[in-house]
Amino acid sequence: MKRLRFFSIPYLAWMLIFIAVPTLILIMLAFSDYSLYYPSRFEITWVNFQIFSQSYMSKAIIYSFGLSIITTLICFVIGYPVAYYLANLPEKTRKIWLALLIVPLWANMLLRIFAWEKIFTPLSIFTDLSGLSLDLLGTNTGIVIGMVGMYLPFMIFPLFSVLERMDYSLVEAAKDLGATDLNVFFKVIFPMSLGGIVSGVIMTMLPAMTSFVLPARIGLGRINLIGNIIESKFMKEVMGSGGLSINVGSLISLMLMLFSVISFVIITRFDKEGETLI
């Protein structure tokens, strides 16, 4: 075992260079006024926190939460019955359905976003095929539909994996003790799938909240989420407009990272064996 430790070195080095060091840099930037254009200036300061008093920032936070919560709710309402149905299928058909769910994930994310973009334009191939004309670019509806299409599998998989593992004799036991079908669902199946629900909700909500390509393309820049603000802050620095934009961008990024960490702590509290994480 000891000798095998050697093989973890590349991974540890990777972690150090691409995760630990950048995080430290983010922290350093977020709490200082350091800038690429004034390398000699370095003072620890809270001034970057002023971004949160900006109305466009609070709007972005509200939109990020709002749209991702709506997306998650829709994914849950669609995903739970699908997961339940899949879990109760005979093994052969189940595998086919699961493959159908997984295969789209292999298509590049940008490609799928561009596909949505095309479909949401008034005169698209979708119009030719169905006769329906959609005009959803730049709307919240468009973004939510796109995000649901994108993240639905992340809701279904954790739910499926808890429901599939559930012992059917528990359902029989509940019925035996006088439970109606509705009782069985709310008192046994639903509470027992709680771990999967928590995982599914977080795994849908987190990427939805932090996504930036999708709102940028489908929202046409009219709707900005937190991710778009971060992007624009960093781009500004690259373009050379300076200010404290890179520092502000780092601060917002750190905030999102903190949010992710908290989310995963929550998942592990509900799902100790990690059975719902794929």
Place this chain on the structure above:
Amino acid sequence: MGKKLIELKNISKSFGDLVVLDHFNFYINENEFITLLGPSGCGKTTCLRLIGGFETPDDGEIIFDGKVINDLEPNQREINTCFQKYALFPHLNVFDNIAFGLKLKKLPKTEIVDRVHQTLKLVKLDGFQDRHISTLSGGQQQRVAIARAIVNRPKVLLLDEPLGALDLKLRQEMQYELKEMQRTLGITFVYVTHDQEEALTMSDTIVIMNEGKILQIGTPEDIYNEPKNRFVANFIGESNIFEGIMIEDYLVKFVDREFKCVDKGFHLNEAVDVVIRPEDFDFVPPSKAKIKGIVDSLTFKGVHYEINVMVDGREYTIHTTKYREVGDRVGLSVEPESIHVMRRQRS
């Protein structure tokens, strides 16, 4: 006892091409401890699931308290089940598991608490109410499963090999406790097992099954002493089985010798099976014996020795407390009432 509580009339059940129960008939009296006994795959669990309402019969009627209940859902039957693998709810603690049925009945809270505590006391799990299911041992989970069923005061409790997963010592303890519980609660127990010893110790009535058919119904004594055929004799305890001929009433011939017996009512010279329990043979001096042989092997079994005696090229199994050396010449005798004569199975 005496009143019929459950009756299965002409029940048939198949899964695909496999006939699991074939024109099944029997009844269960009130307050009876009845055991369905048979090898695995004989249909005993299916029979239990039919009574519990988890399966519906293809044919025939299940009658409960005078009413046909074929189409009643499990939740509408005054019957509770103690499942083979317990099927306790892992997301609930001991108290909530046991209170599950009572809460569904919307009983007042104080009554639920009272009844759960009474039941915990009964299954000797005082003070366990807040424990999580996963922290309990197999035996404790078993008790919770029983408590969860009996707290509802069902008329009938179905038990599907409930002691299968426990070790021998615990199993024997639980056998005693289950029987005790059944007596004090006055609930009808329908018990499924493949363990003949368990069946003999606990039951008022045993139903012996094989391949979806009932072979014999009777008290443990009846079934042990008067097995109806070879299969029953073999299944209930070890046996020496001989092919023989009934010469006349009270006289049977097997292994080319004639023996007095207590059976009658066969045709003259009817072919029969003769069963002699290993503990019914006795050693006598070879000169006085009809059956003479040589000790072939000897195994110490605790209370008794198991001795195999070779007689005319055939092995006889004998359980005795008397010691004999391998190679000893011995004579065997058997009392007429220990010779069980039964009609030959037509197969």
